[in-house]
Structure formats: C-alpha cells, structure tokens
Amino acid sequence: MTLLNIDIDYLAKTLRSLLEVPSPTGYTDELARFVSKELERLGVFYEVTRRGAIRARLDGAKSKPARAFVAHLDTLGAQVKTLKENGRLELVPIGHWSARFAEGARTTIFSESGAYTGTILPLKASGHTFNEGIDNLPVGWDYVELRVDAYSKSADDLHRLGIDIGDIVAIDPAPEFLENGFIVSRHLDNKAGVAVMLAALKAMVESETKPTVDIFWLFTIAEETGHGATSILTPDIASLVAIDNGTSAPGQNSDEFGVTIAMADQTGPFDYHLTRKMAQLCRDNEIKFQKDVFRYYRSDAASAIEAGADVRTALITFGIDASHGYERIHMHALRSLAELCTGYALSPVEIKRDAREFAGMKGFTTQPTEDADQDLSPETEEPGAEAS
Template structure:
C-alpha cells in the first residue's frame, strides 16, 4: 500500500493562516473557531468542549480500538504581572520560554478595552543613555518590560487605557516561507502540528478510503501550561499519537527532515508497541525517520497519562531548530508526518485486545527477551528474518 498524497499547498496555506491567529494559552477562542470552521469545510464531524478543545472524528470500519492524533493550538505568550510607575508593563511568561527571545518582540496586549500593540524591551534599552550597561543586564523576565504604543507615561495612564494585571499578551510570529522549503517563525510549536493533522484528515477524506478503526483528531488548548489532552479522550481511544516539535540541537538526534520518533521524554518511555508501530510504518512506506529521546520535554501525551488515561502513547515530531525561540522547520518533515499519519490510520490492528478496557491475558502483548546473539544465524553476522509477531501498536 502506498501512502496517501498530501496536499502541500494546503498544508502551507493552513499553517500560514494558523500562525497569524494569536493564541497564547488562555486566549484560544478565535483559533478554536477557525479550526472548527476548517473541519466544517473538510466535512469532518467534530465536537467542542466547554473551554474550546476540539475532538474531530472520522468513522472507521470498527469503532474500537480507536486511534487518535493530538496537536495543540495554544502557544507561548506572556501575561501582565504589574502596571509600572513609568507607564510600562511588567510581564510573566505563559509557558516555559526565555526572556532572551522576548526582547525586541512586537506584541498585542488584549485588554478589556480592546487590543493594543507594543514591544517587549530591556529595562535599559537605550545605548545612548546607558552605554555598556545595556549589555550587562541579566537574562530574566524581571529585566524586560512591555512598552504599549499608546500614551502611557504612568500607572494612571495605563489604567485609563483599560490595561490591567492579568491581561494576556500575544507575541508576533513573523513567519517566513522560503522557496527551498524552510519555514522560520515563532509558534511553529505547535501550529505546524495542527496543520499536519488537518492535512492528514483532508487526505483521508479525499481518498475515499475508510480507516481501519475510528480516527480522532484532537486539538487541545493548554499544552504549553501542562494541561494538554488531560480531559478530551473518550474510552474507546486506545492509542494516542501526539504530533509536536522535536528538538534539533547539539546532543539530539532530531532532524528538520523526515519524521523524528520520540522514544522517551522527561515523563519516561513512550509505549513500546505503538512507538515500534510508527517505526515499522516508516520502513514499510519508505518515510525518512530517526529516533530521539528528550530530556526537558513533555507533550499532550504526558498530560493524558498523568490524568489517568489507560491509553498507548507515542510522539512523532518535526525537527525544530531553536525551539521556543525563532524556530525553523522544513516542509519535508511536515509532509512526512502527514504521510505517516495516514499510513497509520489505514493500517491493520494487531492488538485486538485493545478494544476492551479490561480483559484476560489472552491476546496480551509480548516484548523480545532473547539475547541478541541468539537471534543471529550460525557463522554469520546476518540476522534471521523478522519474526512473525512484530511489536505493533
């Protein structure tokens, strides 16, 4: 079976649109509406939770054991901590990111009176005034402030504008789509993952093929603050594949090309069988891939497990250079992820037992335990043919 054709123009177009919709965690209503409207255009059924997370569904040949892909629409941002006497705003980060990348950012502040544009600056921003002291400021959120582009020279001025403590701040993405396939922008984590899920759903719908089991596309609204997929799963979902960013950096094996399959993150190893299913599908369909382990990383999958969901989890990623900063990815990785997603949706189910939440040991999975040298043919370095019962799902 060949992989489904992914509409690259659609993938790029929807990503560009998503990037230009401000959605820091806590301010995601607009992007939730947009993703829902896009699902309407694709003809995919969906439901929206009270707070705006989205659960889309494509019916398969069987309801169980259902499979789900999850990506988060929320991004990093900031929140007003205090109104300062000089008419500037003190900030705290929304999500975990360095003020090093905040300095110089153009922003939008969402107040009850309306939106204001502004810039995040060091508290000593003028070289003509502070000379070398500008370069001696430590990197911290305490040493930056937000300058609103409105008359505001005092705390009282800010209050007259309607700006207040707790107002949310969106950081401009400044996206660039280069002819060679590279994409540079803030918030590719995880607008790119959302675009991949939508492109995969589009390919499935247009192919006219029925997935093996029900397929869910989950879009969460608070991954950057750790909540993620903690409350959006249904009991029939047995396998959850998170699509998010991999960290292309020194000491990591992630890559901006192909699929980077995460074997583990700070919450521990991902499900053995589902992860190896992803590897197996990449090999079968000639999709470039590499594996990686992340030390300082968690995803929607982690929040689902920590919330008590008995679900197999995997994390497949697009390699990102300078994650949580000025990020860079390549379209090759996004296309590869969408191809892998459709291949998984159409693949057979090996663990039938997963259709039941509780069962006996009949049909329970196994993991290889033999010594590696026992799996080699005598007098040769060539391995035996693959066993008939490969780890799957």
C-alpha cells in the same frame, strides 16, 4: 501500502493562517473557531468542549479499538503582572520560555477596552544612554518591560487606556516561508502540528478511504501550561499519537527532515508497541525517520497518562531548531508526518485485545527477551536492519 497524497500547498497555506491567529494559552477561542470552520469545510464531524478543545472523528470500519492523534492549539505568550509608574508593563510568561527570546518581540496586548500593539524591551534598551550597561544587564523576566504603542507615561495613563493586570499578551510570530522549504517563525510549536493533522485529515477525506477503526483528531488548548489532553479522550480510544516538535540541537538526534520518533520524554518511555509500529510504518513506506529521547520535554500524551487515561502513547515530531524561540522547521518533515498519519490510520490493528478496557491474558502483548545473535558480521548483517 500506497501513501496518500498530501497537499503541500494546503499544508503551507493552513499553517500561515494558523500563525495569523493569536492563541497564547488562555486566549484560544478564535483559533478554536478557525479550526472548527475548517473541519466543517472538510465535512468532518466534531464537537467542542466547554473551554474550546476540539474532538473530531472519522468513522472507521470498526469503532474499537479507536485511535487518536492530538496536537495543541495554544502557544507561548505573556500576561501583564504590573502597571509600572513609568507607563510600561511588567510581564510574566505564559508557558516556559526565556526572556532572552522576548527582548525585541512585537506584541499585541488584549485588554477589555481593545487591543494595543507594543514591544518587549530590556530595562536598559539604548546604548546611547546606558553604554556598556545594556550588555551587562542580566537575562530574565525581571529585566524586561513592555512598551505600549499609545500615550502611556504613567500607571494612570495605562489605566485610562483600559489596560489592566492579567491582560493577555500575544507574541507576534513574524513568519517566513522560504522557497527552499524552510519555515522560520515563532509558535511553530505547535501550529505546525495542527497543520499536519488537518492536511492528513484532508487527504483521508479526499481519498474516500475508510480507516481501519475510528480515528479521533484532538486539538487541545492548554498544553503549554501542562494540561494538554487531560479530559478530551473517550473510553474507546486505545492509542494516542501526539504530534509536536522535536528539538534538533547538539546532543539530540532529532532532524528538520523526516519524522523524529520520540522514544521517551521526561515522564518516561512511550508505549513499546505503538512506538515501534510508528518506526515500522516508516520503514515499510520509505519515510525518512530517526529516533530521539527528550529529557526536558512533555507533550499532550504525558498529560493524558497523568490524568489516568489507560492508552498507549507515542510522540511523532517535526525537528525544530531553537524551540520556544525563533523556531525553524522544514516542509519535508511536515509532509513526512502527514504521510505517517495516513499510514497509521489505514494500518491493521495488531493488538485486538485493546478493544476492551479490561480482559484476560489471552491476546496480551509480548516483548522480546531472547539473547540477540552476536555472531553477525557487517558482511552477513541482514539488509534493512534498523538504523536510527
């Protein structure tokens, strides 16, 4: 098949706009509103849950077995734990991230009285005062505090400002879009995935090509705290493809270029057939790809399965360096992912039995069990053999 054209400028512009809207878990209303308006502009049907997750749909040639893509709108952040007597704030993290990356971060505190900027600092922040003590201070959330950019020398001052325990703290992303295609920012996990989905959706709409079956585009609001796609699927959805980050680091096979297909995460292997279909689509369409296994990672797909959804799941990712820190990705991976999304949406359904929630064994899938041919030499190995 011919890949649909992905508007790279739109992808980059959308990612910039997404990063400008703070959305730590628990504070995602404005980003849900932003994405909803973009879906309206594209002319795509959508509906919003009570809490703000979004389910959009492109009608296909058939309604079942429906397919879905999912990415999460929420990001890491923090919450006020204590109003300290020195006029600063003790924090607890939203999501799992190290205080090592919190030190020095610029922030916005959302209080009921309004928003305040501030900076997360180690308890010993000045070498002129503490000398080597700043280097000996342990790393952890107990060893940082938030300095508010307002008059606050005591807990009473903080009360007068209207700041209170439980207030949400957003971490400024500080994005940089480089001319060589690299993007450096916080919260690329997973606003880059959201931008990929919107870019793929735009390409589908503008091509006026009808998907093989109904395609749902799901945007969740609590993945960073483990909830993810627990309650947004419909019974017609048989396959769920999560789009998120793949950690490129020593010991990992992820890459900042092309598509990284996850074979398993900490919850176990992804669906055998759907995962291999993703790899075959990459081969057929000459999309660079590699495979990886993530030991300390879960996604929207995991939460859907744990909630009891009987869906096939796959995870396709953009390689990201320093995940949950100052992250770096490349536009090549984002474009490759968007292309793969359109390829999957237009591909035929091989497992027609998936249109029914329950059925007999007729049409049930098979997995290879025969012994591999061990006599192939490098000279006789077939061209195009998989290289992950």
